[in-house]
Amino acid sequence: xxxxxxxxxxxxxxxxxxxxxxxxxxxxxxxxxxxxxxxxxxxxxxxxxxxxxxxxxxxxxxxxxxxxxxxxxxxxxxxxxxxxxxxxxxxxxxxxxxxxxxxxxxxxxxxxxxxxxxxxxxxxxxxxxxxxxxxxxxxxxxxxxxxxxxxxxxxxxxxxxxxxxxxxxxxxxxxxxxxxxxxxxxxxxxxxxxxxxxxxxxxxxxxxxxxxxxxxxxxxxxxxxxxxxxxxxxxxxxxxxxxxxxxxxxxxxxxxxxxxxxxxxxxxxxxxxxxxxxxxxxxxxxxxxxxxxxxxxxxxxxxxxxxxxxxxxxxxxx
Amino acid sequence: xxxxxxxxxxxxxxxxxxxxxxxxxxxxxxxxxxxxxxxxxxxxxxxxxxxxxxxxxxxxxxxxxxxxxxxxxxxxxxxxxxxxxxxxxxxxxxxxxxxxxxxxxxxxxxxxxxxxxxxxxxxxxxxxxxxxxxxxxxxxxxxxxxxxxxxxxxxxxxxxxxxxxxxxxxxxxxxxxxxxxxxxxxxxxxxxxxxxxxxxxxxxxxxxxxxxxxxxxxxxxxxxxxxxxxxxxxxxxxxxxxxxxxxx
Numbered sequence: 001x002x003x004x005x006x007x008x009x010x011x012x013x014x015x016x017x018x019x020x021x022x023x024x025x026x027x028x029x030x031x032x033x034x035x036x037x038x039x040x041x042x043x044x045x046x047x048x049x050x051x052x053x054x055x056x057x058x059x060x061x062x063x064x065x066x067x068x069x070x071x072x073x074x075x076x077x078x079x080x081x082x083x084x085x086x087x088x089x090x091x092x093x094x095x096x097x098x099x100x101x102x103x104x105x106x107x108x109x110x111x112x113x114x115x116x117x118x119x120x121x122x123x124x125x126x127x128x129x130x131x132x133x134x135x136x137x138x139x140x141x142x143x144x145x146x147x148x149x150x151x152x153x154x155x156x157x158x159x160x161x162x163x164x165x166x167x168x169x170x171x172x173x174x175x176x177x178x179x180x181x182x183x184x185x186x187x188x189x190x191x192x193x194x195x196x197x198x199x200x201x202x203x204x205x206x207x208x209x210x211x212x213x214x215x216x217x218x219x220x221x222x223x224x225x226x227x228x229x230x231x232x233x234x235x236x237x238x239x240x241x242x243x244x245x246x247x248x249x250x251x252x253x254x255x256x257x258x259x260x261x262x263x264x265x266x267x268x269x270x271x272x273x274x275x276x277x278x279x280x281x282x283x284x285x286x287x288x289x290x291x292x293x294x295x296x297x298x299x300x301x302x303x304x305x306x307x308x309x310x311x312x313x314x315x316x317x318x
Numbered sequence: 319x320x321x322x323x324x325x326x327x328x329x330x331x332x333x334x335x336x337x338x339x340x341x342x343x344x345x346x347x348x349x350x351x352x353x354x355x356x357x358x359x360x361x362x363x364x365x366x367x368x369x370x371x372x373x374x375x376x377x378x379x380x381x382x383x384x385x386x387x388x389x390x391x392x393x394x395x396x397x398x399x400x401x402x403x404x405x406x407x408x409x410x411x412x413x414x415x416x417x418x419x420x421x422x423x424x425x426x427x428x429x430x431x432x433x434x435x436x437x438x439x440x441x442x443x444x445x446x447x448x449x450x451x452x453x454x455x456x457x458x459x460x461x462x463x464x465x466x467x468x469x470x471x472x473x474x475x476x477x478x479x480x481x482x483x484x485x486x487x488x489x490x491x492x493x494x495x496x497x498x499x500x501x502x503x504x505x506x507x508x509x510x511x512x513x514x515x516x517x518x519x520x521x522x523x524x525x526x527x528x529x530x531x532x533x534x535x536x537x538x539x540x541x542x543x544x545x546x547x548x549x550x551x552x553x554x555x556x557x558x559x560x561x562x563x564x565x566x
Contacts, residue, residue: 070455071455094476095458095473095474095475095476096475096476098433098441098457098458099445099455099457099458099473101441101442101445102410102414102441102442102443102444102445102446102449103445103446103448103449103455105411105442105445105446105449105529106414106445106446106449106450107449110529111411111529111530112410112411112440112442112529112530113530114434114439114440114441114442115439115441127533131439132437132438132439132535133329133335133436133437133439134331134436134437134439136335136537136538137335137337137535137536137537137538138535138536138537138538139532139534139535139536140532140533140534140535140536141530141531141532141533142530142531142533143529143530144528144529144530144531145529151441178454178484179454179484179485180454180456180482180483180484181482181483181484182480182481182482183470183481183482183483184480184481185475185478185479185480185481186478186479186480186481187475187477187478188477188478191477193476193477194476195476195477196476196477198565199565199566223566235499235500241460241474241494241495242474242478242479242495244494247331247355247436248331248355248356248436248493248494249494255565256559256563256565256566265332266331266332266334267331267332273538276563276565277559277563277565279555279559280544290544290546291541291544292541293544294541294542294544294545294563295544295545295546295547295555295558295559295563296544296545296546296547297546297547297548297549297552297555298546298549299549300549303549304549304552307549307552308552308555308556311552311553311556312556312566315556315560
């Protein structure tokens with residue numbers, strides 16, 4: 001029996017989600033009284049995982065594994081899982097992890113539940129709570145196989161320090177197979193992504209045009225936040241699709257979500273529902289978002305946002 | 319080129335969600351069902367390949383007779399034929415196995431399924447199907463070109479876009495961006511009339527296993543009232559975010 005996590009890294013640095021997974025995995029491993037093993041790829045120093053409860057790392061290092069490839073990474077995770085008798089795999093909700101999970105599920109003959117929001121309610125049978133109906137509801141799901149996979153929702157559990165002695169072992173590299181070749185990767189650098197952000201600032205039609213987006217970007221800069229937008233804004237081409245959050249766009253599960261000039265259609269609210277604290281700034285007091293938010297400001301975004309930026313700068317300098 | 323688009327029949331995005339039978343069943347009462355939006359982006363791209371590259375487009379659903387209006391809509395949009403695997407599924411692996419059985423008889427070059435359905439949100443069917451078939455797989459797909467036996471596909475990654483090339487057969491997890499919202503096809507009267515004549519074949523299910531079981535549903539706890547802050551008193555908002563919500 002063992003719990004396995006795939007600790008994601010980028011540019012030789014562990015991602016934030018790796019520490020959340022480690023914390024979740026440690027809590028589960030304590031209950032099951034078993035090891036918590038992390039698999040890392042091309043990461044020179046995995047030692048910080050021991051601060052979050054990982055007691056064993058299997059490290060795969062090879063030029064063929066320098067970029068994430070679902071098939072290749074999957075082959076190595078499967079061989080680790082089989083070798084050390086893993087019965088539970090915990091993955092994040094990143095784009096890569098969601099790509100990987102169903103492939104692992106078939107290879108390991110494992111049950112799989114995505115979007116899990118809490119520790120298992122029971123271990124025999126393994127019972128988890130997850131979101132469904134695009135965050136409009138939860139369901140309780142039993143995973144029935146000998147090996148199972150949990151996909152943990154971002155920010156659902158948080159990272160909690162717990163020092164554990166760590167051993168690191170190199171994993172054996174399997175030859176690369178499959179026809180898939182990465183041709184190019186276009187990445188916005190120096191910007192916080194929606195997936196990694198603690199705070200997301202979102203703009204809607206109330207901003208009147210793409211030329212006014214500096215308001216959203218400036219507010220995001222002050223708070224170290226990612227930027228997002230509502231569906232009409234991406235449909236009109238004011239902002240790229242990748243920023244669209246909502247039922248058919250990206251789900252957002254962040255600590256603080258600030259919506260500026262977003263009315264709050266049911267599809268938008270579903271997509272951001274998992275966020276912990278919601279703030280709405282809108283000049284229409286009847287906007288549905290006010291019914292879904294924790295804090296609200298009724299006012300003109302073009303006056304409120306610059307004023308808020310000034311006040312936040314003062315607050316941060318004080 | 320033979321294309322299959324896997325269709326999930328889901329509640330309309332504006333639906334209010336309720337449960338019955340002691341919170342163990344979804345309440346279908348008064349709910350409009352639609353093509354799962356992620357599947358519809360995929361279907362629209364498939365129709366593009368049909369019109370520009372002469373592809374044959376089939377659609378398939380795993381479900382009982384209640385999903386037939388949605389399949390007819392796919393035919394009205396332009397799909398050439400439809401299949402319904404006659405089984406009301408209870409988990410994603412079961413769906414993937416049923417689709418695998420169908421695909422093994424048909425030799426599709428390209429199989430498209432939405433990256434996730436907007437009801438179960440499992441994000442598993444296209445990936446599991448690719449693994450069961452041993453095909454290439456790209457999910458969160460936002461661009462797709464096919465030439466000869468090669469595909470070039472782009473997928474949305476956290477903070478960017480990655481473009482890959484691979485061999486056919488290929489399974490795609492479709493999403494918004496694969497086609498623009500404005501390119502979605504609204505069936506016209508001619509399409510609707512033609513759809514009535516197109517084949518919709520009901521296939522008996524094969525024996526499959528389930529790996530999960532939903533035992534209970536619940537809705538999020540109702541929220542408290544919003545706290546309104548005066549637009550001229552934003553210090554109060556900062557104070558609330560710092561000291562009450564503890565998020566900045």
